[in-house]
Amino acid sequence: MILKYILRSLRSRLWEALSLAATVFLCLVLLLAIHSTIAQRQAELDGVYQNTEIACVVTDATGSTRNGLSIPAEYLSLFREGGALYDHVKGLVCHATASFLLLGEERIPLHLLNTPDAVPLFAETPITYLDGYGDADLVGEDAVAIISENLMPYIAADGSLTLSLPPRGERSIVVRVIGAYSSDTSAIYLSLDAGRKLLEGSVNKVTPSALSFCVADNRKLNETKMALGEYFIAADPINQGSSRFGLWMDDASFVDTVMVLERSIALFVLFRTVLWVLALCVCFLVIFLLIRRRRTELAVMYSMGCSSVLLYGQVLCEVAICFAIGALVALFAAAAAKVSVGGEAVRVVGILLGGCLIGGVGSVTAVTSGDIMKILKGKE
Amino acid sequence: MEQMIDREKLLVADRVTFAYKTRHQTVWAVRDVSYEFEAGKVYAIVGKSGCGKTTLISTLAGLNLPSMGEVYYRGTSTYRMNRNHYRRDDIAVIYQNYNLFPLLTVLENVLYPMELQKKPKKDAVSIAKEKLLSVGLDGSYLGRLPAMLSGGEQQRVAIARALAGGQRIILADEPTGNLDSENGDLVMKTFQRLAHEEGYCVIIVTHDPQIADESDIVIRMESGRIVT
Structure with missing residues (x-):
């Protein structure tokens, strides 16, 4: 009831x-x-946090120059595993110069890179990759190289190239040629990690001339900025005369x-x-x-x-x-x-x-x- | 009035005192009331408005606990008993304005206390019909809602409901207050029959001198105390 x-x-x-x-x-x-x-x-x-790529480019102190910098080789260690900036960044793009290599009797300028995007030349002059190779092969410790076309006669039947270090050429490396580009001048672009390994202990130093990367975790942007601030200053024309390297960070739109x-x-x-x-x-x-x-x-x-x-x-x-x-x-x-x-x-x-x-x-x-x-x- | 109180009697008020307390004042509605109520009698509690009659029966009914003193039912104090069970099984209250459940029929209203006591449905219906007949309401009333009844009929349903649960003490607060004299007489005769023939203890609060005259014992209250 x-x-x-x-x-x-x-x-x-x-x-x-x-x-x-x-x-x-x-x-x-x-x-x-x-x-x-x-x-x-x-x-x-x-979604904004996840999908936004905040690009960072190392420049001179005023922010006017992004290429042809002479960044100390030690800076590259910051971005390697265990380095102070390793956890804060991703997508490192690096172009470095490293003196010369001997190819036969010729002294050829040596560049190191981990992506063709790091080199302004390749924006105008496309790379012709050999079968099965591409940009991704430049990342890692495999010794691969992109060479100017006029160095093609030096390639062995198996596609390899033997390079040695000056002055006496006692240290050598065999690289796999993965691509070529058309140019009036000769140069070899070796993968960054293989090149650093080759030059370890040598009198020839690796000098990064262009460096850029993205913020790894946008949610930790402030922490990243603080970590980067230990090594770079915010690129600004008022820094005229400063010897420190600047950092241009494309975060304004993201922050807003x-x-x-x-x-x-x-x-x-x-x-x-x-x-x-x-x-x-x-x-x-x-x-x-x-x-x-x-x-x-x-x-x-x-x-x-x-x-x-x-x-x-x-x-x-x-x-x-x-x-x-x-x-x-x-x-x-x-x-x-x-x-x-x-x-x-x-x-x-x-x-x-x-x-x-x-x-x-x-x-x-x-x-x-x-x-x-x-x-x-x-x-x- | 000093008297020896036998707490084993049916219903006993032992120096019952009740105060209504607010933040700003205390009103002593009942002061040091002691009385023994026996089975088989009709008691009328009379007095002016505000003398404490209703408050006294609310403590007797277990609706309130006395501020001081105790109420005993068959020797057990209301402080130490389950008052829900006390109200369900031992005491029934009838009100001036009937207080029937408006959505239940006459039969369902009378069944309600037995529903609380978990009596078997068949037995409960039989008892309900018997009690309704005892107050002069035949089978034609069973399916009606309270709104379809006169005041006197509603009060009789309320009495039948009070009887259906088998409680032996009936407290009635101005039961004839809203009735005409004919219905009032009918209600009073029912109370007398219950007390004298069936051994109920009936305690009535009333302003009506006629009710008082027809009761076995008249208890007069004044300013919260029993005076006679």
């Missing part, structure tokens, strides 16, 4: 039940919308975008908090007012020895049924409006339901904590 009473109670107080359901519906729709908006903005922000998104998210989060407080207060108020209208009924049940479990249970069942109606309609409406109704929606519904049930418990307690006899006499 208790269940029958609950259903009959809801049916006879249809407008009251619907008003609670409508309150729940409105609160849920607004909360789901704002949660969804925040999630979208957050995804957008994550992130700032706008973060501010927007912060605003929505604040609004969401306010909305939650309002939603819970409105639900509490509606539930309290509805239960207060039934205080005589509750007082009679209490005076007849109805247990607290039954008293609270009956009211909470009614609150839960009204909530369920409002929530279902809200979820359908949200789905129809293409508002995301995944796990976050379950959380929102759960919290609001919990709040309504607590409101129900609080309301019954408040209503029945008065003078029961006065309520029963209709004097309260």
Whole structure:
């Protein structure tokens, strides 16, 4: 009969039940919308962090020169595993000069690189790669080289080239030629790591002439800037006369975008908090007012020895049924409006339901904590 | 009024005192009331408005605990008993404005206390019908909602509900207050029959001198105390 009473109670107080359901519906729709908006903005922000490449180029102190620099060879160690900047950067692009090599009796200029992008020459003069080779083969410790076409006669039948170091040529290296380019002058472009290994301990030094990279983790941009600041200064014309190397960092647009998104998210989060407080207060108020209208009924049940479990249970069942109606309609409406109704929606519904049930418990307690006899006499 | 109190009697008030306390003041509604209520009698508690009658029966009914003193039911203090069970099994209250459940039919209203006591449905229905007949309501009333009944009929349903649970003590707070004299007489005769023929203890709070005259014992209260 208790269940029958609950259903009959809801049916006879249809407008009251619907008003609670409508309150729940409105609160849920607004909360789901704002949660969804925040999630979208957050995804957008994550995308910006993930997909933006912040390019950094080493220059002179004023930022006017990006090539032909004489960067100390030690700087390359910073970017190798274990180096101070290894974890902060990715996509290192390096062009270095390293004096000469002996090819037969000829002294050929030696350059080191890990990508053709590091060399302005290759922007105008394309590289013709031999079968199966490409830019990626320049990365790593394999001794590969790109040579000018006029050095092709020196290539052995197996595609290799033997090079030796001046002055006496006692140290030599056999490299695989992977490509050639057309030029009036002769030069050899050796892979960076193989070249450094060849020149280790030699009087010939590796001198990076162009260096660029990207920030490895955009979320740690400030840390990266601090780490880079130990070795470079921000490229700026006012640094005229400084002997330090400058660093030009293309982060302005990224920083602006992130700032706008973060501010927007912060605003929505604040609004969401306010909305939650309002939603819970409105639900509490509606539930309290509805239960207060039934205080005589509750007082009679209490005076007849109805247990607290039954008293609270009956009211909470009614609150839960009204909530369920409002929530279902809200979820359908949200789905129809293409508002995301995944796990976050379950959380929102759960919290609001919990709040309504607590409101129900609080309301019954408040209503029945008065003078029961006065309520029963209709004097309260 | 000093008297020896036998706490083993049916219902005993032992120096019951009740105060309504707010932040700014304390009102002593009942002061040092001691009385023994026995089965088989109709008691009328009379007095001016505000003398503490309703507060006294609210402590007797276990709706409130006394601020001082104790209420004993068959020797057990209301401080030390489960008052939900006490109200469910031992004592029934009838009100001036009936307080029937508006959404339940007459039969369902009378079944309600037995539902709380978890009595088998078949037995409960049989008892309910019997009690309704005992107050003069036949089978034609069973399916009606309270809104379709007169004041006197509603009060009789309330009496039947109070009897259905098998409680042997009935507290009635101005039960004839909203009734005409004919219905009032009917209610009073029912109380007398319950007390004298079936051994109930009936305690009535009333302003009505006629009710007082028809009771076995009249207890007069003034300023929270029993004066006679």
